[in-house]
Amino acid sequence: MEHNLICIGCPLGCMMKVEVEEGQITTITGNTCKRGEAYAIKEVTSPTRLVTSTVKVEGGNLSMVSVKTKTDIPKNKIFDVMKSLQGISVKAPVHIGDVIISNAADTGVDIIATKQVKSVNL
Amino acid sequence: MKQLIYDIVIVGGGPAGLAAAIEALKEGVERILIIERDRELGGILNQCIHNGFGLHTFKEELTGPEYAQRFMEEVKEKHIEYKLNTMVMDITPNKVVTAMNTLEGMFEIEAKAIILAMGCRERSRGALNIPGYRPAGIFSAGTAQRFVNIEGYMPGREVVILGSGDIGLIMARRMTLEGAKVKVVAEIMQYSGGLKRNIVQCLDDYGIPLKLSHTVVEIKGKERVEGVTIAEVDKTGKPIEGTEEYYTCDTLLLSVGLIPENEVSKQIGVELSNVTSGPTVNESLETSVPGVFACGNVLHVHDLVDFVSEEAAQAGKNAAKYVKRVQKDLNTLDEELMHEILLIPTQGVRYTVPQTIRPECMEEEQVIRFRVGDVYRNRYVSVYFDNERVLHKKRPIVAPGEMENVYLKKEDILKYPELSQITIKLEED
Numbered sequence A: 001m002e003h004n005l006i007c008i009g010c011p012l013g014c015m016m017k018v019e020v021e022e023g024q025i026t027t028i029t030g031n032t033c034k035r036g037e038a039y040a041i042k043e044v045t046s047p048t049r050l051v052t053s054t055v056k057v058e059g060g061n062l063s064m065v066s067v068k069t070k071t072d073i074p075k076n077k078i079f080d081v082m083k084s085l086q087g088i089s090v091k092a093p094v095h096i097g098d099v100i101i102s103n104a105a106d107t108g109v110d111i112i113a114t115k116q117v118k119s120v121n122l
Numbered sequence B: 001m002k003q004l005i006y007d008i009v010i011v012g013g014g015p016a017g018l019a020a021a022i023e024a025l026k027e028g029v030e031r032i033l034i035i036e037r038d039r040e041l042g043g044i045l046n047q048c049i050h051n052g053f054g055l056h057t058f059k060e061e062l063t064g065p066e067y068a069q070r071f072m073e074e075v076k077e078k079h080i081e082y083k084l085n086t087m088v089m090d091i092t093p094n095k096v097v098t099a100m101n102t103l104e105g106m107f108e109i110e111a112k113a114i115i116l117a118m119g120c121r122e123r124s125r126g127a128l129n130i131p132g133y134r135p136a137g138i139f140s141a142g143t144a145q146r147f148v149n150i151e152g153y154m155p156g157r158e159v160v161i162l163g164s165g166d167i168g169l170i171m172a173r174r175m176t177l178e179g180a181k182v183k184v185v186a187e188i189m190q191y192s193g194g195l196k197r198n199i200v201q202c203l204d205d206y207g208i209p210l211k212l213s214h215t216v217v218e219i220k221g222k223e224r225v226e227g228v229t230i231a232e233v234d235k236t237g238k239p240i241e242g243t244e245e246y247y248t249c250d251t252l253l254l255s256v257g258l259i260p261e262n263e264v265s266k267q268i269g270v271e272l273s274n275v276t277s278g279p280t281v282n283e284s285l286e287t288s289v290p291g292v293f294a295c296g297n298v299l300h301v302h303d304l305v306d307f308v309s310e311e312a313a314q315a316g317k318n319a320a321k322y323v324k325r326v327q328k329d330l331n332t333l334d335e336e337l338m339h340e341i342l343l344i345p346t347q348g349v350r351y352t353v354p355q356t357i358r359p360e361c362m363e364e365e366q367v368i369r370f371r372v373g374d375v376y377r378n379r380y381v382s383v384y385f386d387n388e389r390v391l392h393k394k395r396p397i398v399a400p401g402e403m404e405n406v407y408l409k410k411e412d413i414l415k416y417p418e419l420s421q422i423t424i425k426l427e428e429d
């Protein structure tokens, strides 16, 4: 199988072709430097992404708090992780780094808050 | 009217305003006030919940709110004063600031120095130069970002995006993750102004097509957008007949660029550059009005917040030095008579910041930031001191979307006492 990739390592954005036969990478072409090769191997064998979103806050000075997966998760789990956030709300106060969901969608990665929300007495 | 007195008043509490305040304090000026019209500090970063901030400054990749928090904490720890929900209405050339909020009403502040850090706003008018109705459902990408990330409200379900600026790309992914269908991104230019990383991770990852050399030629719908027609454009930007394609959608996002927010700067009477739309500044980031400094997106639009913080720190430091000179009653006239060198951008280089340099006021090393006007491969960035080439740096690629820089050393410039112009250009060899 052949994969076409654009390296994101630098503004050059090399267009690369990666040949995979029987689950093994056979050739990588189009990259200008080693970083492109490393990127291609990662993208073809185990691509990962950081996911960021927001959840509702009750009793806070803001109505939403931004969140992220603490580390990268497998790319094909992005929508499962988003689903795990549906309908979630947290109570203020919220601090940066607070765990909002642990082990989101069985990725082994927690979702943590990236913003501080103070509580307000209603 | 209530009257306050401060040494430095900073207009805007985004990353530029915060970094400027912290550095001015370090330089020994204590009476500093930050004025922010929003309900919190942090500026645009509060709505940029994606990651990709701070790689240069903190050697780790933070989200916008996390990056802002580091500076906000420092401002609070150091007891730097700030006023939220307060809008700066006017500033006179003598640095009397008129501001307003609901608690205090209208009030005046006398300042020795001013730092402009108002950021930028999105271009919108003129982007859609097509006749017909303007139904509901047309938003700038930044407005949509605010709706989704701050208010928690989705502006629509079926989306077409015009313009491939970074905010549009980021919103394509954001709305897709929240369950919307983003059908296409149309870009009138032959290249995208967005970062490669955003094209890959916001569009390619989700199979969203990017159509270069395409624009919206018709919007259907009276009350609410029902669909848009997209067509290919020729080299002059004119739609090519027969290439029209119709997409149903309830939302059209515009991501067609940012422009510095200089209403207040105009009132002070600072000279604005017609290329950057921001003030023209010297090596100290001081505008044409002495004691008024500018930094961040109000000066020129940045893509990396790290450079905003760096630039703002420089403005803060110089504003503090200015205040100390005024306090010592030193004659500032000397400075006005100083030798000034013009920086000339040409041959592919659109602008430089700063626009002038007074060698005597330079730091040991001065960064000159600039942007190019098109995508160029295998060019040299060259610097000429009058007619002598002093720098010749090979670049495999330069593009309008990525800010470039060169560093000039004070000792090198002082070797040329008669120097009148420094030219920065792109050369083929």
Ligand SMILES: Cc1cc2nc3c(=O)[nH]c(=O)nc-3n(C[C@H](O)[C@H](O)[C@H](O)COP(=O)(O)OP(=O)(O)OC[C@H]3O[C@@H](n4cnc5c(N)ncnc54)[C@H](O)[C@@H]3O)c2cc1C
Pocket: B011, B012, B013, B014, B015, B016, B017, B035, B036, B037, B038, B042, B043, B044, B045, B048, B051, B052, B053, B054, B086, B087, B088, B089, B117, B118, B119, B120, B142, B145, B166, B167, B170, B261, B264, B295, B296, B297, B298, B301, B302, B303, B304, B305, B306, B308
């Ligand atoms: C959508 C988007 C995505 C981005 N993504 C990235 C990224 O991934 N990585 C990265 O490094 N950089 C990114 N950037 C760039 C970076 O975040 C900005 O360049 C930076 O935030 C600019 O800082 P600033 O302080 O100049 O402006 P702002 O953050 O806009 O702050 C200006 C502040 O001034 C206030 N203000 C304006 N006028 C007045 C007035 N008259 N009175 C009182 N207050 C006033 C405003 O309310 C605002 O809070 C992005 C920018 C945008 C817009």
Ligand code: SF4
Pocket: A007, A008, A009, A010, A011, A012, A013, A014, A031, A032, A033, A034, A035, A036, A037
């Ligand atoms: S392969 Fe190397 S040169 Fe090409 S885009 Fe990637 S990092 Fe840049």
